[in-house]
Amino acid sequence: MTARFEPIIGRYMHLDLLGRPHRLYVEEAGEGTPLLCLHTAGADGRQYRALMNDPRVTARHRVIAFDMPWHGKSSPPAGWHDEEYQLTSAHYTEMILTVMSALGLDKPILIGCSIGGRIALHLALEHPERFRAIIGLQAGAHVDPYYDLNFLHRPDVHGGEVAAAIVSGLVGPEAPEAERWETLWHYMQGGPGVFKGDLYFYKIDGDIRARVAEIDTSRCPLFLLSGEYDYSCTPEETGAVARSIPGCEVTIMNGLGHFPMSENPDIFLGHLLPVLEKISG
Amino acid sequence: MIETLKARVNDDPALIRRGRFLTTTFLLEVGATSWLIAIYEGRILSVTRGPFVMPSSSFALRAPEAEWEKFWSKRPPPGSNDLMALIKRRVLRAEGDLKIFMAHLRYFKEALAKLRPAGVAA
Numbered sequence: 001m002t003a004r005f006e007p008i009i010g011r012y013m014h015l016d017l018l019g020r021p022h023r024l025y026v027e028e029a030g031e032g033t034p035l036l037c038l039h040t041a042g043a044d045g046r047q048y049r050a051l052m053n054d055p056r057v058t059a060r061h062r063v064i065a066f067d068m069p070w071h072g073k074s075s076p077p078a079g080w081h082d083e084e085y086q087l088t089s090a091h092y093t094e095m096i097l098t099v100m101s102a103l104g105l106d107k108p109i110l111i112g113c114s115i116g117g118r119i120a121l122h123l124a125l126e127h128p129e130r131f132r133a134i135i136g137l138q139a140g141a142h143v144d145p146y147y148d149l150n151f152l153h154r155p156d157v158h159g160g161e162v163a164a165a166i167v168s169g170l171v172g173p174e175a176p177e178a179e180r181w182e183t184l185w186h187y188m189q190g191g192p193g194v195f196k197g198d199l200y201f202y203k204i205d206g207d208i209r210a211r212v213a214e215i216d217t218s219r220c221p222l223f224l225l226s227g228e229y230d231y232s233c234t235p236e237e238t239g240a241v242a243r244s245i246p247g248c249e250v251t252i253m254n255g256l257g258h259f260p261m262s263e264n265p266d267i268f269l270g271h272l273l274p275v276l277e278k279i280s281g
Numbered sequence: 282m283i284e285t286l287k288a289r290v291n292d293d294p295a296l297i298r299r300g301r302f303l304t305t306t307f308l309l310e311v312g313a314t315s316w317l318i319a320i321y322e323g324r325i326l327s328v329t330r331g332p333f334v335m336p337s338s339s340f341a342l343r344a345p346e347a348e349w350e351k352f353w354s355k356r357p358p359p360g361s362n363d364l365m366a367l368i369k370r371r372v373l374r375a376e377g378d379l380k381i382f383m384a385h386l387r388y389f390k391e392a393l394a395k396l397r398p399a400g401v402a403a
Contacts, residue, residue, distance in 0.1 A: 148379070229362060
């Protein structure tokens with residue numbers, strides 16, 4: 001039996017974020033234009049494993065995914081045990097820009113899904129000069145809460161089980177079983193209260209409805225790709241954002257759900273590669 | 282059709298194992314028709330059709346018949362493929378002690394999806 005190694009390299013990076021020392025886990029593969037990947041709420045950078053393993057992407061892109069603090073193999077900062085984790089727009093923005101500077105990324109392409117897609121809209125509005133292009137997956141301007149978020153973090157309900165059960169229907173019906181359950185496993189592994197803390201940004205603090213139309217795609221091209229079966233950020237909501245931003249390009253991906261890069265990499269790459277081609281000119 | 286839930290769930294050892302700490306009775310309303318579904322350690326004990334005079338249940342799931350029909354179709358359309366999708370569209374009302382529902386959410390999703398014709402997973 002022979003082992004096979006993927007081309008992905010993972011390292012731990014130490015840096016100060018928001019005035020506190022952090023230890024973050026960063027993965028990358030490939031060479032070329034940096035492609036910085038942002039994972040969904042309550043998950044981690046493993047969602048981009050297929051992009052990092054696809055030579056069609058890595059031949060021309062340096063694909064980078066970091067686990068946000070509290071997520072995946074990144075630790076929360078010292079003192080976390082007496083805090084309630086809550087992600088805000090300001091902290092999320094500063095985190096991404098700080099990580100970019102620490103990695104020396106010059107005008108990367110940004111790709112973010114769900115909360116990553118939402119912050120992509122914030123960055124397109126507030127920091128377009130920092131990016132070559134921005135790709136928002138499952139990116140809506142706002143999502144109303146549709147269940148009691150307190151169920152995500154209480155001692156008498158298993159946080160990992162309930163998080164995965166809540167999002168399971170967001171995986172599209174075409175997803176291969178192995179990729180569907182890999183995606184849900186990441187949710188089952190989340191730390192206590194982390195998914196809930198991310199949703200503070202997604203459902204409350206990160207509402208960008210009032211400003212999304214101010215995004216100027218002449219300063220940074222914006223592409224939105226959304227799965228047909230996502231009921232958290234519906235195709236209609238993505239369409240509404242796209243229609244309000246001149247120059248924004250939108251793709252609705254049939255049969256896919258809320259985690260396209262992780263739940264169904266083959267189909268997703270069929271949609272993503274033409275976008276990367278267009279960005280590279 | 283709802284009566285077949287007992288055999289369909291009890292024939293799935295993995296689902297029963299998942300529900301081994303679940304013992305409760307919940308009320309399912311399909312339009313005007315109500316059903317009491319009793320579960321003991323993951324096995325469905327009984328599926329009883331109403332009307333009831335004083336039904337006792339830990340929680341209730343209520344949706345119009347047309348919505349359940351879409352949910353129980355072979356390939357449900359977007360927005361009808363999952364209990365949470367129905368709740369998001371405000372067509373499924375979950376009421377009562379929802380801690381039991383949420384703590385065992387995967388069980389309830391997979392159990393109710395058993396009523397789909399080709400057994401499309403939850």
